[in-house]
Amino acid sequence: MILAAKFLDVSSVTSHTTHLLIMFYIIGLGLADEKDITVRGLEAVKGSTRVYLEAYTSILMVQKERLVRELAMGLQTRVSLSWQAKEAFYEKPLILADRDMVETQSDEILHRADEVDVALLVVGDPFGATTHTDILLRARALHIPTRVIHNASIMNAVGAAGLQLYQFGQTVSLVFFTETWKPDSFYDRIKENADLGLHTLVLLDIKVKEISDENLARGRKIYEPPRYMSIPLAVNQLLEIESIRKAGILDSDNTLAVALSRVGGGEDQRIVAGTLANLANHPEESFGEPLHSLIIVGKRLHHLEVEYAEDFAIDRERWRMVASKVYGCALD
Amino acid sequence: MILAAKFLDVSSVTSHTTHLLIMFYIIGLGLADEKDITVRGLEAVKGSTRVYLEAYTSILMVQKERLVRELAMGLQTRVSLSWQAKEAFYEKPLILADRDMVETQSDEILHRADEVDVALLVVGDPFGATTHTDILLRARALHIPTRVIHNASIMNAVGAAGLQLYQFGQTVSLVFFTETWKPDSFYDRIKENADLGLHTLVLLDIKVKEISDENLARGRKIYEPPRYMSIPLAVNQLLEIESIRKAGILDSDNTLAVALSRVGGGEDQRIVAGTLANLANHPEESFGEPLHSLIIVGKRLHHLEVEYAEDFAIDRERWRMVASKVYGCALD
Incomplete structure (x- = not known):
């Protein structure tokens, strides 16, 4: 019996996917563009009656006229066209949903999802945001079967810098400071x-x-x-808090860091390595298009990590020198 | 000028991908089956002259005759058929390469990769194993352009348990103990x-x-x-080291944990939650097919995490009771 089940299971992989159960899908889109969806994800999109695209930015919500007017405006254009590219590629009309809508109007998204397939497309992996666990919980309460289709997210694609994933501690977020509001709990983490x-x-x-x-x-x-936080601004905010808290964990000249942008393996991927001072003084444009992330390098640094990331260094000499003298890596 | 470049960049996304640069690709396959490859990855496979599939297990290397003879043997059959399914789906003959080969014979894999496209397919995301950074370094030394196509890996798909990714510390590995060899550095981590x-x-x-x-x-x-380590064996090994080291971090009845298997969102995904004792005493089969992973739940546990994972609990009452009394979560 178990054997028969296994055979069925295996053969179903090669045949066309047919499922009888109606589903609410949350589908990860990965990190670069519309071709980073998985084949399984694309099948689910094509089989769905309604397809929502979670928009990172409100700019995706503007009317068509404004889109045309803004054709010359760089990133916004890019994002907007990228949405149209997605729509064409997936061969489905996409309903744009900003994060607010996913959070507060989940019942609208889930409407009749027990009668027809509904898909919510999200950047990266579905479990990158608590919002998505919330909507899954809501679907569960409504007795709607759910399925998550995973994809790459910054949490694992960060490996592209050559620093080993098992050497990472907890992940932190850094928000824009204002004159009066400088939340610094990230510093403790x-x-x-x-x-x-x-x-x-x-x-x-x-x-x-x-x-x-x-x-x-x-x-x-x-x-x-x-607005997207730039790498130089991020580094300056980090150093500002260090100058207040003074635990000696972040030092302009002796702390190594790696900046990442558009880590999808694509042509617009940028990885830049250096001391915090190197990064703070590097032109903003050279870090590529947003979103950006930053890795603060820890002292367990291995010499193979140094060698791999060296290729991304602003100043190779300095990168190796700090890795060797401050981090104690034995380099050739 | 920048504007023109942006337009080109955007339009290239919608048109058919044509690249003039010869590449060595490492392509992540994700976590479940051959349909978890991304559309970009599938295009790269189809455009490559040689396609290697990194085999997790030596069993993939056996001859066709033995494959047929082993058709009735459960997992091995499954893995083998899954390899054939991949080959059919990708419309390419696959060259099986075990981890040893990728490590020691990288030059064979990279042979002529500066003249024709070559792809190496790996389970999960390419940066999940140091082996892959090694072969990328080797390609770099040979002046072969490389491109990594990311995918989901256990490092982010673990979010499927409902525990938030930013609440995870460093990842550890647990090896099979023998009578005389019980490496326990994982305990410190x-x-x-x-x-x-x-x-x-x-x-x-x-x-x-x-x-x-x-x-x-x-x-x-x-x-x-x-051989794949089962969840009950893993829990018993953890408790064995606790009984020696006695730091009081792992307790049969008071430490919560979540077991994961085949986390790809597919039909054979299994997520099982409970105390360490719950998991150790649960039948091995109920944890699903290997590979398995285990999450040791930390004390910063949030009540939404408790509620999401509760659905996977062997004993809901106990799950909630420990979360509330031992972990101090305020539950309804």
Whole structure:
């Protein structure tokens, strides 16, 4: 009996996928563009009656006219066209849903998902955001069967820098500071990792759906363009907190770090390595397009990690020197 | 000029991919079956002159006759058929390469990779194993352009248990103990994570290419079937070391853990949650097919994590009781 089941199981892999169960799918899109969806994910999209695309930025929500007007505006254009590229590629109309909608109107997304297949497409892997566990919990409460289709996310693609994944401690987020608000709990987390010699992945902030003071005062719901934290700004914020907390874990000249952008293996992937000072003084453009992430290198650093990441170094000499003298790596 | 470049860049996404540069690709296959490859990965496979499939187990290397003879043997059959399924699906003959070959004969794999596209397919994400950074370094030394196509790996798909990825510390591996060899450095790593309240992902051992004492004595190079560590065995090994080291981080009745198997969102995915005692006493079969992983739950546990994972609990009452009384989670 078990044998028969196994044969069925195996043969079903080669034949066309037919499933009788109606599903709510959350499908990871990976990190670069619409071709990073998996074949299984693409099949689920094509079989779904409604397909939602979770938009990172409110800019995806603008009307067609504005899209055309903004054709010359760099990133926004890119993101918008990329949405149209996705729609064409997936051969499905996509319903854009911003993070707010996924959070607050999950019942609308789940509407009739027990009668027809519904898919929610998200950047990276579905379990990268708590929002997605929330909507899965809601589906469960409504007795709607769910299926998650995994993909790469920054949590594992960060390996592209050559630093080994098992040498990473907890991941932290860094938000935009204002004059009066400089949340610094990330510093304790980096210190905990650093004390153990572990690397820290730092995810940099995005600001979307901001309304300027002027528009707010006039009651106009006009959103500012999205803002993405740059690597030099991130490094300066880290050093600002170090100068206040003074635990000695982040040093301009003696702490190594690696900046990552668009880690999808594509042509626009950028990986840049150096001391914190190297990164802070490097031109913003050279770090590539957002989103950006930053790795603070821990002291358990292995010489093979140094050699692999050396290829991305702004200043190879300095990279090797600090790895050897400060981190104690035995290099050739 | 920048604008023109952006337009080109964007339009290339929608048109058919044509690249002039010859490449060595390492392509992640994700976690479940051949349909977890990305569309970009599938294109690269179809465009490559030689395609290697890194085999987890030596059993993939056996001759066709033996494959047929072993058709009735469960997992081996499954793995073998799965290899054939891949070959049919990718429309390419696959050259099987075991981990040893990728490590020691990388130049053979890279042969003429500066003249024709060559692809190496690996389970999960390419940066899951140091072997793959080694072969990328070797390609770099030979001036062969490389491209990594990412995919899901256990390092991010572990989120399927409902425990948040940013609450994980460093990942550890657990090897099969023998009478005389019980390496326990994993214990220090789990303790470091536990002291910070973080979860630990424990990857369980696989034994391949083992030769029995009898065959070794007779000089016969006959490999034993691969062995995969089961969840009950893993838990017993953990508790054995706790009983020696006595740091009080692992307790049968008061430490929560989650077992994962085939986390690809597929029909054979299994997630089982409970105390260490719950897991140790649960029938081996109920944990599903190998490979297995285990999460040791840390004390920073959030009540939403408890509620999500509760659905996988062997004993819901006990799961909630320990989460509330021992971990201090405020539950409804």
